[in-house]
């Protein structure tokens with residue numbers, strides 16, 4: 167029997183409401199190369215990653231124009247209404263293609279600054295049933311508001327982490343967890359929260375604050391500065 171493979175799973179079917187503008191943010195140029203192409207380049211550079219599956223909006227008319235090519239396989243599937251639906255669509259496809267023993271390395275298409283060291287750390291430490299996610303501890307003092315623009319109290323930040331992507335889980339376990347969370351009507355903003363909802367305790371693997379998600383316009387300049395600092399703006 168062949169070894170289980172790791173697939174990069176890229177939810178890329180969002181419209182970028184907070185970014186605004188006509189072009190979805192995953193296709194915006196970042197230091198001269200589209201965001202999604204930079205993200206794919208980094209994930210596919212990992213020897214442990216077999217290939218990628220990208221979830222695109224059914225209305226997407228930008229992917230083909232991108233002409234993304236790689237020596238590893240890159241597949242596309244239709245995404246869904248929510249990020250979790252897009253991830254689920256990829257997992258269904260992988261299961262249908264015989265990937266029931268494989269792993270999903272789920273990564274936002276709009277996190278192009280993910281570093282090779284943190285990627286390798288996640289794969290080294292979380293390639294098992296428990297799985298894991300990149301994250302970093304909350305550094306700032308946290309305030310709870312009173313709903314009227316004033317501080318109600320300061321929140322203890324001890325033990326709180328920012329959840330990043332990638333997040334690494336077995337394809338079938340994540341598929342089942344997302345289905346159960348959906349049936350229960352839970353709001354699932356990341357893949358780990360679906361695993362948690364069915365009793366999982368994913369590993370927190372130290373990630374970098376530079377692994378930002380491009381969400382708002384100012385994030386583009388920040389991402390470019392991070393790429394320059396990493397020495398990684400080459401197209």
Ligand SMILES: Nc1ccn([C@@H]2O[C@H](COP(=O)(O)OP(=O)(O)OP(=O)(O)O)[C@@H](O)[C@H]2O)c(=O)n1
Pocket residue numbers: 176177178179180181182183184185192221245246247248249250252253274275276379380381
């Ligand atoms: N129905 C959706 C919604 C989001 N995503 C993807 O999930 C990632 C993280 O989501 P987010 O930053 O929230 O992207 P958008 O949904 O595009 O942004 P916004 O919430 O501002 O509209 C992005 O790569 C986005 O394309 C997806 O595949 N399918």
Ligand SMILES: C[C@](O)(CO)[C@H](O)COP(=O)(O)O
Pocket residue numbers: 274329330331355356357379381
């Ligand atoms: C998946 C994610 O990027 C982890 O931080 C995040 O949960 C997406 O959150 P958003 O609020 O939908 O942008």
